[in-house]
Amino acid sequence: MDRAQNNDTVGAEQLPASKMGFFTDVTLCIGCKACEVACKQWNQLPSDGYALTGNSYDNTSRLSATTWRHVAFVEQMDREVPADSRWMMMSDVCKHCTNAGCMEACPTGAIVRNEFDDVYVQPDVCNGCGYCVPSCPFGVVAVQPKAGVAQKCTLCYDRQKDGIEPACSKSCPTDSILFGPIDELQVKARARVATLQAAGKEAHLYGVDGEETRDVGALNAFFLIPDRPEVFNLPPKPVLPSRFQPAAYASALMGAAAMALVGAGIFRRSGDRA
């Protein structure tokens, strides 16, 4: 229904045959950060400053209004059996959820689903109320103070419209980031999981049909991860905020009704006496 609602920006005949998205394979990432750089360059995002966090090679820390790809560096050092140590890198990005919390929360309609089925913030419509920010179950979208509007990965909407792949996947030297129709990517991802598991390695998909899709649905940017989601700062069970509305409205109306009854009772009773 949402999809149909938001199609007023494009003619239905322009809809591509398939939803487009990313498949990010953590087992192939070498942590070169080419995706971060390509994203910044193409989208003309300002610098976040030169700072060291001390957290492995991760000096970006997280996705933000001006960082739409972020490479996480996970060092799992095993002191007893050093050979069991792992150093993993994951290029994180906006998940472009099927049920997007940010889009549901947006009061201006600035956040829409575009013809490629990706969640897009229209920068000329957003008024910076910031309600999408705490409504994103992945902590992705953020308000950029200088622009005064919410910003996040557009899945290179501009490049997609010209039929070219997004900057990050284009620049990825190991094809850890793949771009394409979601159904094709999911087939590739499942084959890759099978290959890895046959070789005795831990591997599973995040954002295809696991527990994490309970609320937000399948993710248009999904991942292959060789460990639990929280290791890569992904929530194992992301929540969709609109799920909490019935209980919240019930509480609001019960509270307001109770107060109105108290007031009515006290003012009516004394009124009769007067």
Add this chain to the structure above:
Amino acid sequence: MQTSQPHGEGYAAAGNFSPDAVAASMQRGDGGFGREQQTYFDHPILRKAHWRWEIVAYFFAGGVAAAGYALASLARRGGDPADAELVRNGRYTALAGSLISSALLVKDLGRPERFLNMLRIAKLKSPMSVGVYTLVAFSTNAGFSALEQARIDGLIPLALPGFITKPVGALTGVPSTALMSSYTGVLLSATAIPIWYTGRRHIPAIFACSAATTGVALQSLLLALFGGSPRTAKKLETVELVASLAEAALLLDWERRAGDVAKPLFTGKRGSKLKTYTLGLGIALPALLNLGSVLSRKPPKKHHRVRTILTSALALYGGYVLREAVVYAGRDSADDPRAYLRHPE
């Protein structure tokens, strides 16, 4: 529970250098995690709202305005001529409150000049959109009734005709006032921030009760300052007593049920401020001071002005502290990845 918060105020402006993060890494010594890794460097998973004092004040002013409008309507319906001052004050404060609320809401936007973009669509799924239309409807009604009052007071020769104001009031008066007092609680509850969504059964009702407490306190204060009947004052004290005790009960119930996830609100500096100024000085003390006159059966003769001014000011400040604590506790909750990972519902 260890929570490092490398993303404090001004994080975006100052870059992401965090002495805390460096110190934690140095302390670990091996520069990484073992296989038992619980979080990613304790980095927040969620992102906190940018909301500052404007939103806290907006929540507060909206509640006070809603209660002012409700009291004026109920008192007028009750028909006690002694309540005429309350009706007048309530109507004017409702309009003033809705104007202040709108100004605060606009000021908080990243692009205030685009406020009207909120009105280009109506979206029931978004509590922010529902809230904006609530504010518009409430302000309209508050404006109509303030104009009507100004005509009664002889300030203006004629107000808007009834065939315009009455249908609008009949259709939107009750729902917009009810939502105005409490939708801000829904706004917080329907997010991904653990302390807010786990409090979804409590926060909106607490805000409704607090709107009544603070709204009544403001009306009592105005009557004490500018004169009013002692009988009205007693009725207000009674409403305030019931509303504030309900508010306290709900707050304590929330604390009891929430457990760890509500720690940013009920413990530490914020917790003691909440308990001192909201529960203690804002609710318990006024309740004790007013209990005698509320329970007394004799019709009140004297207006205890000093006591009313003191208890009302305390109740108003307590209500502000409550909104501030609940809004700002969301920041710490968003910054704590463990709260979200435990996923309490």
